[in-house]
Amino acid sequence: MDMVDPTVPADPADPDDAARRLRDTAEELQLVVSLMGRHLRMASAGSGVTLGQVSVLKRLDREGPRTITDLARAEKVRPQSLNATVGALQAGGYVERAAHPTDGRRKVIALTDRGRHAVAERQEAGRGRLADLMARRLAPAEQRTVAEAVPLLRRLAEA
Amino acid sequence: MDMVDPTVPADPADPDDAARRLRDTAEELQLVVSLMGRHLRMASAGSGVTLGQVSVLKRLDREGPRTITDLARAEKVRPQSLNATVGALQAGGYVERAAHPTDGRRKVIALTDRGRHAVAERQEAGRGRLADLMARRLAPAEQRTVAEAVPLLRRLAEA
């Protein structure tokens, strides 16, 4: 099988080792994301807004009103899927659709006062559970490592 | 609104600041996990096995045969949900159910040769896309940060 003896420690300077470690990290990262996603979905179930919806609300808060197509591209879903998300948010009174000033095909999605309030409130509450978990289960240095990694993960997720 | 002036830089020693940063990290981590999950699901669609299924296969490979209830607990899903996952894996020929030696209620789920082969193959291939992305979009030091963070994220996901 041409296996490397696992008792020989990895040489950090060996480019083959580096590539293998990168693949291992990638594989493990995928599984962790999958596991964590199930966790978070369950934890935030029944809170009124799903994570996908929050992601859209925060984006609108950050970037201002956007069209369905823009939002779908940013959120990495199809416009039809995002249309459903926006439909749910609109039904909850968090966003509204308005006509585009110059292009009659487009609709502009914007936060309502209630939507803005929801974003601010969520920011304030910190969505408790995961923050608590980090405080309890990670040492300060580990918390910093995670804090450094998160923007890198976002870069990967948006690529 | 009692807002802190955002132009004043955060004091790393201020415990309130630390708590706020932790909440911000937690909130952002949730959204990134959600976004990344969509990404990965889409990327691995049609590959035959889903991420949740791979997670079970790898666990069986690592820990040996397990019952449905054990697997469900480890994977943070209900036994009924895991039963469906195992059903799909069994239909694909990756696992088999056998009677428990002493407890007639239990069934023991074990990898087939095909299942073991699939795990090894996946290990080998490194599931390309994300590893490529990390290699292209992250500097070596950033790759190390992510590699350090992944086990911490697993700790959070399994808590």
Next chain:
DNA sequence: TATTGTTATACTCTATAACTATA
């Protein structure tokens, strides 16, 4: 013609509820 938004429909994953068999 191409683009934007929408409706209709289906599939995957996970949940709850209810049942059977065994301990």
Next chain:
DNA sequence: TATAGTTATAGAGTATAACAATA
């Protein structure tokens, strides 16, 4: 009674296909 597994059913989220309106 309690536990392990299963079946049936429902809901959330996302996909594809098809269509109308507008550029």
